[in-house]
Amino acid sequence: MQRQSFSPPSTDVVIVGGGPAGAAAALMLARSDISVVLLDGGQQRLAVGETLPPAVRPVLDSLGVRAQLTDEGHCASVGSWSAWGSAEPWGRDFIFNRFGHGWHLDRRRFDALLRAAARSAGARLAHASLVASEPLPAGGFRLHLAGGRHLDARIVLDASGRSAVFARQRGVRRIAVDRMVALVGYVARRPDAGAEPAASLVEATSAGWWYSAPLPQDRLIVAFMTDADLARGGGDLTDGWLDRLAGAQHTAARALRFGAGLAGPPVIVSAVSGRLERFGGADWLALGDAAATQDPLSSEGILLAMQSGIDGALAARQALHGESDALAGAAKRREAVWFNYLDERDRNYAAERRWPKAPFWQRRSPEPAQGSRHIHRTQEQRSSA
Structure with a gap:
C-alpha cells in the first residue's frame, strides 16, 4: 500500500500571541486580504501596562478602534506628574497636547477589543499554544500546536511577549539590560x-x-x-x-x-529592559515585547507594541509580494527604535540625582556605565548583523 504524505492546513501568515502587537498585525493583514491565523493561548494572565499616551490616537485611528474606547468605559488620562529629581511633583496637563487626552485601560477588555477587530476583518483566531516549529524546505515553517495539531505558514510573526516562544525555538537568545x-x-x-x-x-x-x-x-x-x-x-x-x-x-x-x-x-x-539578539530571520519577525521590552518609565509599551504590529504587517505583506528584504528592513527599523530607547533611558535616569550611592540609582548612572554600555551596544550590533 502506498503511504500518503501528511499535508497540514496552511496559511500565509501565522502570528504567535494575541496581545496588542499580534492583534494589530492580524487586523492589518486581514484588511489586505492576506490569510492570517492569530494563535492565542487563551490563558488568563495579568497584563500590567494600562496607559495609552495621547500620541496613540493616530495608531488607534489607523486600526479603526478609537471610538470603542469610550464606549467600553476606559478612563481618560488627563496628565502625568512626577516627583522625579525633586521632592515635589511636577508635570503636564494633556489639555495642551495636540492629540488631547490619553487613556487608562482595562487591559483585558482592550486586548479583547483588538482581537475582536482582527477577527471581524477576517483573521482566524485559534486558541492554541505553540509547542514546536521547524523550517520547511521550500520556505516558511511548520508549527506544532498543543493537542497534536499542525499548521504551515509562509511567514511567522512572533508576538508572544517576553517569552518570545518562536524566536527561542529558532535559537535566538535574549539580552537583558537590567533586573527590574x-x-x-x-x-x-x-x-x-x-x-x-x-x-x-x-x-x-x-x-x-x-x-x-x-x-x-x-x-x-x-x-x-x-x-x-x-x-x-x-x-x-x-x-x-x-x-x-x-x-x-x-x-x-x-x-x-x-x-x-x-x-x-x-x-x-x-519589568526588565531587554531584547532579542536579532529581531528576525528568513520568513519570520519578532514584534512588540517579543522583540524588546522597555522600562515602564517610558509609558510607551502598548503604543510601541501596536506600532510594531502595524509595521510588521506591512513588512509581511511586502515579503509575500516578492520583496525579499522587507522583513530584514523591519528588523533594522526596530533596531533603531531600541538604540533610541537606550539613549532616552539614560537621560531619564540621569535626571534623578538625590541618591547617587543607592544601588538602584548607581546601577543606572550613565557616567561609570558608558564604557560597558558602548561594548554592550557593539555586541548587539554584531549579533544583529
Whole structure:
C-alpha cells in the first residue's frame, strides 16, 4: 500500500500571541486580504501596562478602534506628574497636547477589543499554544500546536511577549539590560472617596520608583519598580510592599485618599529592559515585547507594541509580494527604535540625582556605565548583523 504524505492546513501568515502587537498585525493583514491565523493561548494572565499616551490616537485611528474606547468605559488620562529629581511633583496637563487626552485601560477588555477587530476583518483566531516549529524546505515553517495539531505558514510573526516562544525555538537568545521587577498592587476605591485626578503619578525613592494611576472598575494601580535582588525580603510580601509605600509621600497619600487597602496581595512581574539578539530571520519577525521590552518609565509599551504590529504587517505583506528584504528592513527599523530607547533611558535616569550611592540609582548612572554600555551596544550590533 502506498503511504500518503501528511499535508497540514496552511496559511500565509501565522502570528504567535494575541496581545496588542499580534492583534494589530492580524487586523492589518486581514484588511489586505492576506490569510492570517492569530494563535492565542487563551490563558488568563495579568497584563500590567494600562496607559495609552495621547500620541496613540493616530495608531488607534489607523486600526479603526478609537471610538470603542469610550464606549467600553476606559478612563481618560488627563496628565502625568512626577516627583522625579525633586521632592515635589511636577508635570503636564494633556489639555495642551495636540492629540488631547490619553487613556487608562482595562487591559483585558482592550486586548479583547483588538482581537475582536482582527477577527471581524477576517483573521482566524485559534486558541492554541505553540509547542514546536521547524523550517520547511521550500520556505516558511511548520508549527506544532498543543493537542497534536499542525499548521504551515509562509511567514511567522512572533508576538508572544517576553517569552518570545518562536524566536527561542529558532535559537535566538535574549539580552537583558537590567533586573527590574514591578511589585504591583491594586487599591479598591472607598465608597466615600472623593474624585481622584485622572492622571498618572511617578515618584522616585531611594530604592526605586512608584507608579500610580486610576483604572476602570474603581481601582488604583500602585506599582513599585526596583531590581529583583533589592525586592527580596524575608517577610510577607504585602507587609514589605506597605512598608515601602510608607516611604513614598505622594503615592501613599494618594492610596489613602482613594481606598482603605489592597484589593488583594501584591504580585511580582518582570519589568526588565531587554531584547532579542536579532529581531528576525528568513520568513519570520519578532514584534512588540517579543522583540524588546522597555522600562515602564517610558509609558510607551502598548503604543510601541501596536506600532510594531502595524509595521510588521506591512513588512509581511511586502515579503509575500516578492520583496525579499522587507522583513530584514523591519528588523533594522526596530533596531533603531531600541538604540533610541537606550539613549532616552539614560537621560531619564540621569535626571534623578538625590541618591547617587543607592544601588538602584548607581546601577543606572550613565557616567561609570558608558564604557560597558558602548561594548554592550557593539555586541548587539554584531549579533544583529
